[in-house]
Amino acid sequence: MTKTSQSGAWVEISILLPAAAHEAMSGFLFDLGCEGLVIEGAQLKAYLPVSPELDSIKQRIRLFIDEIRRIFPEIGPAHITLAPVATSNWSENWRRFFHAEKVTPDLCVAPPWESPCSGWKGEVILMDPGPAFGTGGHATTRMCLRAMERVSLAPGWSMLDVGTGSGILAIYGAKRGAERIVAVDIDPEALRWAERNIGLNGLSGRIDLTERPVQDLDERFSLLTANLTMDVIIDLLPAFVRLLHPFGWLILSGLLRDQVERVRKSLKEEGLLMGRTFYRGEWASTITKKKRDK
Template sequence: MKWAEISIKTSHEATEAIADIFHELGSSGVVIEDPELVNSYRRAGTWDYCDIPEEVNVEVVTVKAYLPVDEQLEEKMRIFEERVNELVNHNLDKGQGHIECQEINEEDWASSWKNYFHPIKVGEKIVIKPSWEEYEQIEGDLVIELDPGMAFGTGTHNTTAMCIRCLEEVVKPESIVFDIGTGSGVLAVAAAKLGAKNVQAVDLDQVAVKVATENVAINKVSNKVTVAHGDLLTGITGQADVIIANIIADVVIKLLADIPERLKDNGVLVASGIIVERLSDVTAAIIAHDLTIDKVIEEGGWVAILVRKGGE
């Protein structure tokens, strides 16, 4: 199958809005090439050796998404350019706004991850290991073997890493967990590895459902995790102790209306995928639905929020 890789050079402030546009056009996720994030990883000392040069121009962010090459692509490209040009009406600077489109085979796209994705410990316990690399496990490690395929989500981006650290805090033995917009399934697998007894994961994209199902099987947690096609909480039954929503601010805000009914008393929502500039919008929506903010974590310009039902 052929895909169109659409990329745009933009500003930090417009990143999430552009991700939202891609989402509305049918992309299951985006790739964000943020030079500030690259520099932060270099300085963190995570790698013993790194030959990636320090980024000098940190103002230009490249956002990429993948859409199928079909009869709808031309119209989607027209809509995308139109929506990007309208960002100024929302007081958002689109930056350079330079858009490029190239065709890529699914096999080429998937293999390109292998140049940049290496084992990394993202929490106190959770280690993300690509399926094609070796890792010497130490006592206490919970290793997730992952092949992101076309579904995005390696667990190394700030938003996912913050979610994993939150899950290490809130997932208990016997926890019931819902993972909304599971992508590669990394957070669903993490919840299962941390002791959850039942995890229901959903994604609107059928490719993500396929990849997540494969990653669940690779990590031998199929007895705990089910993956299904679904839009937000549609199709998920019952109440959860923990709900994960690593999406984008506008979708988190939309989801909040259903959270009080779908969380158990004292249950928690782990919400991420939110840029710092949208924090006030999300917190206002949380308060409006009588939920309590337990914790706000900020990393690399992104935010994760730990929200509780019935907290003080």
């Protein structure tokens, strides 16, 4: 992601949407050429270079909202506003949105240009905000990170992170002592940003990044994390179960509250009983321990 504009002019597109639709809309905005995104409550603010295509982009956003309304019926009328960004230095302006933050009792996430949480003695992850999902600010990512602190793993444990995005979960796994880590994402751009963040944390060579489909992997892991949508999780569950060691841990996130029971039933069909479930607002995350192979 290169934060430059040939004209030097930028526009802020502000969209009001329920939190459940933020991830889908964020991906769509980056596909449209968005080069920065801020989420403030129910409001998404996307930043694009000024161009003659802005009216067309606004209309495409409206059409996309109409499409996802079938999945998220609670979405009301679209509220979309465009405003110029008064700045001559976009990269410096962008940085003001990201600050060091304590995201779990044991972890502070900080951008590389800012000192970690004041007086902090726990773990620190440096993250360069990019188009990849997962910088620690979203509830689903926070719940995954917290779940990783709750599971008990023997020395020499291994980890598979599915849909790694920014790489934050894999990085935390490395900092918590994982001996072997594989991080998967089907988006090459996400993997490039994950690689950058891995390097920022001095972990180059510690985490294997791959675009290989999860179904094609053939090794087993002590911990598997997946911060994805419900449909993707359910589709991949047979592979998840196969890739877990007996007594391995499965952490799932990206679920809405009313989707937990569907995932519980799918886990049962694969021979697993859902363990603890955690909620943050309308989001849910689960921790399940595999007992034995089917």
